[in-house]
Amino acid sequence: MYLNSIFSNPERLERLGDIAQSSFLPLIEAAVQFTLPLSVISFILGLFLAVVTALARISTVRIFQWIARVYVSIIRGTPLLVQLFILFYGLPTVGVTIDPFPAAVIGFSLNVGAYASEVIRAAILSIPKGQWEAADTIGMSYSQTLRRVILPQASRVSVPPLSNTFISLVKDTSLAALILVTEMFRVAQQIAATNYEFLLLYGQAALIYWIICFLLSLVQGRLENRFDRYVSR
Amino acid sequence: MISIKNLHKSFGELEVLKGIDLDVEKGQTIVVIGPSGSGKTTFLRCLNILEKPSDGTVEIGGLVADFSKPMSKKQIMAFRKQSAMVFQHYNLFPHMTALDNILEGPLTVQKKDKAEAKKKALALLEKVGLSDKADSYPHQLSGGQQQRVGIARALALEPKVMLFDEPTSALDPELVGEVLQVMKDLAQEGMTMVVVTHEMRFAKGAADEVLFMDAGRIVERGTPAEVFNHPKEERTQRFLNLIQNTDTI
Numbered sequence: 001m002y003l004n005s006i007f008s009n010p011e012r013l014e015r016l017g018d019i020a021q022s023s024f025l026p027l028i029e030a031a032v033q034f035t036l037p038l039s040v041i042s043f044i045l046g047l048f049l050a051v052v053t054a055l056a057r058i059s060t061v062r063i064f065q066w067i068a069r070v071y072v073s074i075i076r077g078t079p080l081l082v083q084l085f086i087l088f089y090g091l092p093t094v095g096v097t098i099d100p101f102p103a104a105v106i107g108f109s110l111n112v113g114a115y116a117s118e119v120i121r122a123a124i125l126s127i128p129k130g131q132w133e134a135a136d137t138i139g140m141s142y143s144q145t146l147r148r149v150i151l152p153q154a155s156r157v158s159v160p161p162l163s164n165t166f167i168s169l170v171k172d173t174s175l176a177a178l179i180l181v182t183e184m185f186r187v188a189q190q191i192a193a194t195n196y197e198f199l200l201l202y203g204q205a206a207l208i209y210w211i212i213c214f215l216l217s218l219v220q221g222r223l224e225n226r227f228d229r230y231v232s233r
Numbered sequence: 234m235i236s237i238k239n240l241h242k243s244f245g246e247l248e249v250l251k252g253i254d255l256d257v258e259k260g261q262t263i264v265v266i267g268p269s270g271s272g273k274t275t276f277l278r279c280l281n282i283l284e285k286p287s288d289g290t291v292e293i294g295g296l297v298a299d300f301s302k303p304m305s306k307k308q309i310m311a312f313r314k315q316s317a318m319v320f321q322h323y324n325l326f327p328h329m330t331a332l333d334n335i336l337e338g339p340l341t342v343q344k345k346d347k348a349e350a351k352k353k354a355l356a357l358l359e360k361v362g363l364s365d366k367a368d369s370y371p372h373q374l375s376g377g378q379q380q381r382v383g384i385a386r387a388l389a390l391e392p393k394v395m396l397f398d399e400p401t402s403a404l405d406p407e408l409v410g411e412v413l414q415v416m417k418d419l420a421q422e423g424m425t426m427v428v429v430t431h432e433m434r435f436a437k438g439a440a441d442e443v444l445f446m447d448a449g450r451i452v453e454r455g456t457p458a459e460v461f462n463h464p465k466e467e468r469t470q471r472f473l474n475l476i477q478n479t480d481t482i
Contacts, residue, residue, distance in 0.1 A: 133283055134324035138338040138390065139314055141306075148341055152328050230328045230370045 016200055023191045023201060027184055031208055034101070034183035039170045042105050046112025046169075047162075053117035054124060055146075068117070075114035081175050083107050088179035104176040112169055119161040123154035156227035163220035167213050174209075184208060234259040234425045235280070235394060240289035240300075242275055249275045250286070251449035257394075260423040264436040264457075267446035268472055273429045276446065277398050280427065281318045282309050294393035316394040317387035321403050323379040325371040331358065331382045332367040338390045350389075357385040361415050377408030381415055388419075395419065397428040433476065437461065445469045 007013065056068035075083070088103040098106065127150050135145040177186035185205055192201040235257035242250040249272045257263055267273045278284040280291060286300040293315035298304065304312075325334050332354055339350040358364050361381035363374075371379050380400055387395060397416065401409040413435045420426055420439045430436065436443055436457050443460040445453040445468075453466045464470045 128324075130320060130322055130324035131326065133318075134320065134326065136283060137281055137313065137318040138386070139310055139342040140337075141310070144341055148337065149326055153326075156328070231372060 016197065019191075019195055019197055020200060020204060023188075023204060026187050026191065027204055027208055030182060030184040030187040031212070034176075034181055035170070035173050036212070038101070038104055038108065038173045038176060038181070038183060039166070042108035042173075043112055043166050043169055045105070045109035047116055049109060049113030050116035050120050051151075053113055054120040057117065057121050058124060072114045072117060075110055080107070080111055080172060081178065083111065084175060084179050100176070100180040103179055104173070104181050108169060108173065108176075111172075112165060116162060116165050119158050119165065120154065123157040124150055126157055127153050156231075159220060159223050159227060163216065163223075167216055170212055170216065171209055174205075234261070234294060235427070236290075236292040237280075238290045240276070240279060240291065241287045242272075242279055242284055243287045249449055250279065253289070253451060255444070255451065257425060257427065258441075259425055261441045262420040262424075262426045262428065262439050263442050263444060264440040265427065265429045265444045265446060266431065266433075266436065266472070267444075267452075271446040272449040273446045274398055277318075277396050277427060277429050280394070280396055281313055281316050283318070314390070315392060316396050317390045317392035319380070319383050319387050319395065319397045319400050321399040323371070323376070323383045323403075325379055325382055325386070327371050330368050330370055331363065331374065331385075334371070334382055335386045335389045338386065343390075354385070354389055357388055358382075360388075360418075361385045362411070375408060376404045377411045380404065380412045384412075384415055384419075394425045394427065397426065397430065399429050399431070401430065401432055431476065433461065445472065447472070 053068045053071060056064040057072075059065060084104065084107045087098060087107050088100065091098060131149055131153065132145060135149045140148065173181075173183055174185035176183050177189060180186075182190075188201045188205040192198045235255065237253055237255040240250055240253040241248070253276060255263075265273045265276065275284055279286045280293070282298070282304075285304075288301050290297060290299045290301075291312075292298075293312070296312055296315055298308070298312045325331075326337065329337065332351070335354040335357055336350055339345040339353070340347060355364070355367065358367055361384055363378060363381055363385070366374060366378060366382075371382070374382065384395075384400075400416070401412050404412065409432065413432060416426070416428070416435065417439045428435070428440070440457050442454060443457050444451050445460060445464075445466070447468050453460060453464060453469045460469065461473065464473060
């Protein structure tokens with residue numbers, strides 16, 4: 001019915017074309033200004049957190065193991081949206097006020113940190129024991145072994161699952177709209193609120209998300225190829 | 234060069250080494266044989282503290298490790314430097330070229346001068362007959378070639394003692410000879426070596442002494458001729474019979 005009414009009405013078609021054209025730039029701007037930085041910053045911080053958490057999980061120190069377990073359990077066991085709301089709307093009640101963007105960065109980083117830590121832990125455990133032993137006999141310290149031997153191999157194994165994490169993150173940043181970050185989805189909402197063309201605006205936003213994620217999957221393929229040069233197929 | 238006294242190792246309740254005593258002179262090649270489960274690999278790994286012995290002392294190159302007392306990481310690392318290990322499954326770093334594998338110890342750990350270390354690494358590659366494979370990744374090499382890189386990597390650490398843990402048992406039969414040749418050359422150059430192996434030909438050709446281990450103890454020891462031709466212990470005889478039978482099959 002909707003499509004019928006569009007194509008039977010040239011004026012409406014023209015109006016939709018105009019809106020699509022004029023809203024495209026603001027959406028892209030919001031993506032470049034907020035969606036992408038939010039994704040990239042949170043992913044980098046999250047990865048760092050994930051490596052630390054993974055190492056804590058496999059360490060022999062009980063207390064480290066438990067801190068890591070509790071952290072992962074809390075983050076994985078509660079909805080991302082609830083976490084963001086606690087950070088942005090909840091904490092001011094106890095006197096901690098965080099701006100929307102930093103609040104979002106904290107929330108997403110904590111999230112990536114928890115999920116990716118499991119990926120990295122599994123990747124580290126997948127490296128044969130002989131690699132640790134070879135590093136030992138060469139005289140490497142624990143941190144040298146990690147840096148030079150284990151993590152380079154573990155990162156190869158982690159590329160596909162971490163790409164998943166990153167792609168999920170890009171889409172999850174739309175939730176930041178609900179804590180007032182003017183990222184792409186919020187801009188789409190704002191524009192739609194003025195002209196009531198919800199399908200068009202949300203469709204446009206979806207298309208841009210999809211394009212970003214498609215480009216990311218291309219990058220993933222490249223990374224996999226690069227890492228594969230040292231493994232036989 | 235090596236002096237081992239009353240070496241014990243238990244995994245939980247299971248006592249794998251029940252008191253090993255052994256002295257090895259500088260330049261000697263010792264071959265350790267024995268049935269699987271006899272503790273020979275554990276024994277070798279204890280010398281590099283890949284397994285931490287439960288009790289006893291080991292002296293290598295003047296440095297003593299007393300395992301009846303707790304050891305700090307620093308002490309373990311210092312003691313490890315005395316020897317270098319060659320593994321059954323090579324354990325090369327798959328993400329590094331042959332040359333980088335060899336350079337890893339000298340550069341990352343020993344912080345040696347890069348140009349000098351590289352020159353030495355290339356010389357080691359030549360020594361093991363792989364000059365043309367410096368830039369190959371491990372997966373591009375045959376098992377025998379990988380093991381020879383493994384030997385070069387161990388030699389690059391300039392250890393006083395070389396430890397070999399069944400270095401040819403993962404290899405296809407036709408590749409065993411090239412690895413054994415490198416080891417024989419090393420023995421002749423005066424390297425002190427402890428070799429766990431099933432290769433009787435190597436033992437006969439290169440060993441100064443053969444140890445037969447069973448159930449966590451050294452059951453018999455002597456020159457290759459003594460142990461192989463005139464074994465005194467019944468267990469040694471039985472083991473040698475089994476091996477020689479499979480050789481002729």
